[in-house]
Every structure is written in C-alpha cells, then in structure tokens.
Amino acid sequence: MKNENITEDSLVEQNAEPVLENQLPAEESIAPTAATKTVRRSFLDKVKFDSWKAWIYLLPALILLAVFTVWPIINTIRVAFLNDYNSLGEQGGETFQLGIGNFITILASGDDFRTALTNTLLICVITVPLSTILALLIAVALNSIKPLQKIYQTIFFLPYVTNSIAIGMVFAAVFDVVGDFAFPDLVQSWGFVNNILMKMGLDPVNWIDGLGDASYWPKMFVLIVYIIWNALPFKILILLGGLQSINKQYYEAAMIDSTPRWRVFTKITVPLLSPMLAYVLITGFIGGFKEYSSIIGIFGDDMAGGQLYTMVGFIYDALPDAQYGEASAAALILFAIIFVVTMINLWVSKKTTHY
Amino acid sequence: MSELEKDVIQNEDTSNAAVENENVEIAQSTNPVGSTENLVQGVMHEQDIKTVAKKQTVGKILGQIGLYVFLTIMAFVVIFPFIWMIATSLKSVDEYYDASLELVLFPSFARDFKNYAEVFTTTDLEMYFLNTVIIGIASTLMSLVITILSAFALARLEFKGKNILFAGLLATMMIPGELFTITNYKTVADFGWTNQFGSMGWINSFFNLTMPFLVSVFYIYLLKQNFMQIPEELYLAAKVDGTTDFKYLLRVMIPLALPTLISITILKMMGAWNTYMWPKLTTTNSDYYLITIGLREAFSSVDNQQPDIPLQMAAVTMVSIPLFLVFLFLRKYIMKGVSRSGIKG
Numbered sequence: 001m002k003n004e005n006i007t008e009d010s011l012v013e014q015n016a017e018p019v020l021e022n023q024l025p026a027e028e029s030i031a032p033t034a035a036t037k038t039v040r041r042s043f044l045d046k047v048k049f050d051s052w053k054a055w056i057y058l059l060p061a062l063i064l065l066a067v068f069t070v071w072p073i074i075n076t077i078r079v080a081f082l083n084d085y086n087s088l089g090e091q092g093g094e095t096f097q098l099g100i101g102n103f104i105t106i107l108a109s110g111d112d113f114r115t116a117l118t119n120t121l122l123i124c125v126i127t128v129p130l131s132t133i134l135a136l137l138i139a140v141a142l143n144s145i146k147p148l149q150k151i152y153q154t155i156f157f158l159p160y161v162t163n164s165i166a167i168g169m170v171f172a173a174v175f176d177v178v179g180d181f182a183f184p185d186l187v188q189s190w191g192f193v194n195n196i197l198m199k200m201g202l203d204p205v206n207w208i209d210g211l212g213d214a215s216y217w218p219k220m221f222v223l224i225v226y227i228i229w230n231a232l233p234f235k236i237l238i239l240l241g242g243l244q245s246i247n248k249q250y251y252e253a254a255m256i257d258s259t260p261r262w263r264v265f266t267k268i269t270v271p272l273l274s275p276m277l278a279y280v281l282i283t284g285f286i287g288g289f290k291e292y293s294s295i296i297g298i299f300g301d302d303m304a305g306g307q308l309y310t311m312v313g314f315i316y317d318a319l320p321d322a323q324y325g326e327a328s329a330a331a332l333i334l335f336a337i338i339f340v341v342t343m344i345n346l347w348v349s350k351k352t353t354h355y
Numbered sequence: 356m357s358e359l360e361k362d363v364i365q366n367e368d369t370s371n372a373a374v375e376n377e378n379v380e381i382a383q384s385t386n387p388v389g390s391t392e393n394l395v396q397g398v399m400h401e402q403d404i405k406t407v408a409k410k411q412t413v414g415k416i417l418g419q420i421g422l423y424v425f426l427t428i429m430a431f432v433v434i435f436p437f438i439w440m441i442a443t444s445l446k447s448v449d450e451y452y453d454a455s456l457e458l459v460l461f462p463s464f465a466r467d468f469k470n471y472a473e474v475f476t477t478t479d480l481e482m483y484f485l486n487t488v489i490i491g492i493a494s495t496l497m498s499l500v501i502t503i504l505s506a507f508a509l510a511r512l513e514f515k516g517k518n519i520l521f522a523g524l525l526a527t528m529m530i531p532g533e534l535f536t537i538t539n540y541k542t543v544a545d546f547g548w549t550n551q552f553g554s555m556g557w558i559n560s561f562f563n564l565t566m567p568f569l570v571s572v573f574y575i576y577l578l579k580q581n582f583m584q585i586p587e588e589l590y591l592a593a594k595v596d597g598t599t600d601f602k603y604l605l606r607v608m609i610p611l612a613l614p615t616l617i618s619i620t621i622l623k624m625m626g627a628w629n630t631y632m633w634p635k636l637t638t639t640n641s642d643y644y645l646i647t648i649g650l651r652e653a654f655s656s657v658d659n660q661q662p663d664i665p666l667q668m669a670a671v672t673m674v675s676i677p678l679f680l681v682f683l684f685l686r687k688y689i690m691k692g693v694s695r696s697g698i699k700g
Contacts, residue, residue, distance in 0.1 A: 072538035
C-alpha cells in the first residue's frame with residue numbers, strides 16, 4: 001500500500017525535528033539531557049507515528065464532511081454562477097453559461113429578495129444594540145448582588161433552552177386577536193396585550209393577522225420583542241462570565257478613591273469587558289442575519305404572507321421550487337455580508353478593545 | 356462562527372494577563388474626585404467619619420434595593436411567556452375569552468389537564484415525540500463516536516498534513532449552514548432519502564434526518580482541545596504497558612473528558628428537539644415529522660380566525676417541558692457548553 005511509503009517519508013522528517021530542538025539553547029537548567037531527550041523522542045516517534053491509523057480514526061468524519069460540507073461549498077459556488085441553472089436540465093446533459101445571471105435576477109427583478117434584505121437589515125440594526133445594552137445592564141446588576149444571584153441567573157438563562165417555534169407560538173398567542181379584527185362585535189378575545197392597551201384607554205392593534213402595508217410595523221414590533229427576548233440569555237451568560245473574570249482590585253481601588261458609579265462603569269467595566277462585548281455583537285449580527293425560525297413560529301410558514309421574508313427565508317423558499325441558482329446566489333450574498341460584518345466588527349473591536 | 360469561538364476562548368485565556376497590563380492606565384484614569392478630596396485633606400473628627408460611613412451604607416443599601424427591583428422586573432418579563440403559556444394551557448376556551456386581567460395568571464383550573472389529554476386525541480403529537488426521541492438518540496450516539504475518534508486522531512496521533520487538515524476543518528465553521536442546505540437538499544433527493552413512502556420510508560427518513568448533521572467541526576474542535584489537556588505522560592505510560600490506542604482512548608481519555616462529552620450530548624439532543632428547517636424541507640410524509648414541525652403543522656391555522664389557544668398552549672407546554680427538565684438538572688453542562696460555543700440548540 002501507499003501508506004507504507006508515506007509513513008516512512010514522514011518518519012524521516014519526524015526524526016529530523018529532535019535534532020533541531022536539541023540545538024536550541026536549553027531554557028531550563030534541570031531539563032533532561034540531550035541523550036534522554038533523544039531516547040524519549042524516538043520512543044515517541046515509534047508510538048505516535050502511525051499515519052494510516054490516524055486516517056482510519058478520521059475516516060468516518062472525513063467521508064461525511066466530503067459529502068455534506070465540502071461538496072456543497074463547491075457546488076453552491078458553481079451553481080450560483082451558472083445562468084438559468086436547473087438540475088433536471090443538467091441531468092439531461094444541458095450545459096449552462098457561466099455568468100452572474102442569478103445575482104442580477106434576485107437583485108434586480110425579485111421583489112422578494114429586496115424585501116428579505118431590508119427586513120434582515122432592519123432586524124439586525126434594531127435588535128442587536130437593544131438586546132446588547134439590556135443584557136449588559138442585567139449582567140452588571142447580576143454581578144453586583146450576592147444573595148439570590150444563582151436563582152436570577154437561572155431565570156435569565158431560561159429562554160435559551162426553548163424551542164423557538166414553540167415559544168414563537170406563545171408570543172403570537174399573547175398578541176393574537178381571536179375573531180375578525182374588522183368586526184369588533186365578533187371578536188372573542190382581543191388577546192393579552194390588547195386587553196392591557198384597552199385598560200389603559202388605548203386602541204387595540206391587530207398585531208399578527210393584519211393585511212396591507214399598515215400591518216408591517218405591528219408585525220415587526222412583535223418580531224423584534226421576541227428576538228430581543230430570545231437573544232438575552234446568551235448575551236447575559238457571556239457578559240456575566242466576562243464581568244466575573246475582571247480583577248476585583250480595580251473596583252476596590254475605585255472604591256478607595258470613591259469614584260462615582262457611572263465612572264466606574266465607563267472607565268473600568270466597559271473597557272475590560274470590551275472583548276466580550278465585541279463577541280456578543282458579532283454573534284448577534286450573525287444571528288440576526290440568519291433570523292428565520294422565530295418568524296415561522298410567530299407568523300407561520302408563509303412568513304406573514306411574505307411581508308417578513310428574511311434572507312434565509314428566501315433561500316429556503318426557493319428550494320422546493322428547485323430554484324437552486326437563485327438560492328445559491330442568495331446564500332453567497334448572505335455569506336459575503338456576514339463575512340464583511342464580521343471583519344468590520346473585528347477591526348473596530350481591535351481598535352477599541354483595551355488590549 | 357468558528358473564528359469568534361476561538362477568539363473568545365483565547366480571550367478568556369489572555370484576559371487575566373491583560374488585566375495586569377492595564378493596571379497602570381486604570382490607576383491613572385480614576386483620579387480621586389470631589390468628596391474624596393475633602394475626606395483626605397480636611398481635618399475630620401471621628402463623628403464626621405461616622406456620618407459619612409453611615410451615609411455610604413445607606414446609599415449602598417438603596418443601590419442594592421434598586422438592583423433587586425430592576426432584576427425582579429426584568430426576570431418577570433423574561434419568564435412571563437412561560438407563566439402565561441402554562442396558565443393559559445389550564446383554561447377552558449371561555450375562560451380564555453374572559454378579558455379580566457386577574458384571570459391571566461391565575462386560571463380557575465376549570466379544565467384541569469383536559470387540554471393536555473385533548474392534544475393527544477386531536478393531533479399525532481405522541482408520534483412526533485417518539486420520532487424525535489429516536490432520531491435524537493441515534494444521531495447523538497453516532498455523532499459522539501465520530502467526534503471522539505476524530506478528536507483523538509487530531510489530539511494524539513501524528514500524521515502528515517495534520518495541521519492543514521485541522522485548519523481546513525476550522526475554516527468550514529465560518530460558512531453559514533444555509534449555504535450547505537441548498538446542495539444537501541439536492542443530494543438527499545438524489546439518494547432517494549426524501550422519498551418517504553413505501554417500505555423504505557422509515558430508513559430513508561432516518562438517513563435523511565441524521566446523516567447530514569453527524570459531523571460537527573466545532574464539537575471535534577472542542578473535544579480535541581479537551582483531549583490535549585490530558586498529560587501526554589499518561590499516554591506514554593499506557594504505551595509502555597502495551598495498551599492499544601483504542602483501549603487507551605476508551606479507558607483513559609473518554610472518562611477524563613466526560614464533562615465535555617456530556618455538554619456535547621445535551622446540546623446535540625437539544626438540537627434534535629429544536630430542529631425545524633431541514634425536516635420541514637425534506638420530510639414529505641407526516642408519519643416521520645419531528646416534534647417542532649409536527650407542532651407547527653398541527654396548529655398552522657393562518658386563515659382560521661378562531662384558534663383554540665388554550666389547546667395550542669397545552670401542546671406547546673408539553674414540547675417545552677422536556678427542555679426545562681434537562682435544563683433544571685444539567686444546567687451546569689449546558690451553560691458551560693453554550694458559553695464556549697454560542698450555538699443555539
């Protein structure tokens with residue numbers, strides 16, 4: 001077998017390494033002598049160097065990765081740049097022209113994709129800052145109490161372990177009007193939120209089932225509330241972890257100087273927390289760009305009649321119709337956006353984080 | 356994702372060192388302000404010191420009360436959907452229509468658990484439960500085996516191209532999963548796995564729902580890091596005793612990495628419980644629906660103006676309770692896994 005060769009070749013390479021290492025100046029005086037090191041090294045080589053064995057251990061993972069990860073990457077890029085691609089035609093031997101037709105189609109003529117892009121951007125821009133600020137406040141508050149801290153921490157983490165479809169249905173029900181909103185006499189339940197609004201003397205709102213352009217913001221509002229609620233636990237967990245690893249001495253020093261709380265917060269807490277904040281922001285943006293199942297949970301499969309399409313929703317909706325070309329193009333755009341946002345975020349946080 | 360994950364792990368490691376470096380800067384930026392100067396410069400009697408101290412404690416207590424009030428309000432907002440869900444699931448439809456707010460959180464328990472029983476008669480939820488449990492357990496077990504084997508190879512064995520392979524694996528983590536779905540959808544269709552009618556239905560559905568998600572590069576990475584923390588001397592000692600690699604993996608490494616393995620298991624099971632998009636795309640036969648899609652389909656009443664919300668909430672509660680139980684008993688592992696991965700479900 002070829003494996004034999006590989007093993008021997010690399011054995012030689014491996015043997016060359018210890019020599020190099022031995023030439024380096026020994027840092028510790030009690031370090032093992034060169035002789036024992038070489039013995040140990042050659043022993044290591046013998047026991048560790050079974051190249052073919054390693055590949056056998058890796059084989060199941062590699063086969064599955066090849067089929068379900070590597071091939072999709074190649075194929076998606078390929079399909080995205082084939083004009084008017086259709087898979088049946090390809091099986092029939094049809095060839096397609098290389099080009100950016102799919103990108104032009106979804107960007108220029110498809111209203112759906114533009115709706116998806118706007119919605120996704122809106123969701124990101126609104127929910128990420130709000131949920132991060134809220135999570136930061138809660139984490140700081142949690143970090144400065146002692147009794148009951150664990151209990152509060154558990155409660156705040158609870159939304160994380162939920163099924164986003166199931167709890168989406170709960171949010172829909174909390175806002176939902178049972179009966180026809182257009183005929184108030186026939187409405188059987190205005191829903192919890194509207195009941196409160198009406199007790200306060202305000203008009204009820206048709207949150208979930210409204211039609212037309214005017215119903216966009218009520219729906220968006222419900223969605224944003226849900227997304228923020230859903231995003232809090234992860235952010236609180238990360239930020240609290242970051243807060244707890246800040247050296248207490250800074251706070252003690254600030255206390256001795258009786259520094260005002262706000263100054264302590266802006267001059268000590270936030271700078272030392274900046275890597276965690278950057279992490280939370282980046283994952284928040286990525287999560288926002290991939291928002292999908294929360295919308296299905298609240299508004300059902302048709303994503304509020306297409307009003308609340310998102311990027312991912314657009315991709316998935318194109319698949320059953322075998323619009324692979326357009327879906328692939330959209331997926332690449334999504335990847336590009338996520339990549340750029342991540343890079344910008346990393347760049348900004350490198351400039352502003354404290355180390 | 357992956358890069359970020361790595362970043363955070365690194366950040367955690369380096370944060371302490373960095374904290375030390377910042378020492379000087381911080382000390383400079385927090386000049387004593389206002390009242391401190393008085394304290395230091397002014398000649399003070401003991402009584403004055405006492406009153407100042409008293410004032411400080413009063414302020415501290417008030418601050419603490421404020422914190423608790425804030426946290427309690429936020430905590431209530433956070434768990435309100437759950438309370439509302441459970442309370443509503445215990446109501447009759449008429450009770451639900453009653454707009455009086457006292458009834459919102461305190462139902463009169465007129466229906467007891469009738470809604471829960473009704474869920475099973477009106478929907479096939481129990482079948483979806485069973486499907487999900489089978490798929491969840493099977494995919495978790497297979498995934499664990501694959502993850503352990505590859506993490507071991509990457510952590511302990513030497514072979515040509517190891518670093519390139521590992522870097523390549525990490526690079527795939529950056530790509531959003533949606534990009535894979537498109538081709539995978541076509542692939543499983545070509546394999547015939549989406550054809551879930553006839554005698555092969557169960558097998559097709561099983562392959563379809565498990566195979567594409569067995570390998571998680573992130574879990575491999577996580578476990579590899581964990582394996583590398585186990586001292587190499589143990590491995591060499593085992594080798595001297597003539598233990599085979601596989602036996603060593605089984606007897607030493609797996610027990611030592613158990614906490615990480617438990618975290619992976621829980622996250623993987625939760626993933627199976629919460630997955631929606633893939634089964635929705637590829638499951639054509641409702642006999643093989645998983646719980647989430649079954650739940651959504653059973654109450655997908657977009658045109659229906661009169662949904663039975665208490666019944667719906669009973670079903671939602673039943674879907675949520677296993678997750679709560681897992682969370683209650685295994686909180687430590689979940690939080691540890693999540694804080695390192697940032698993976699949702």
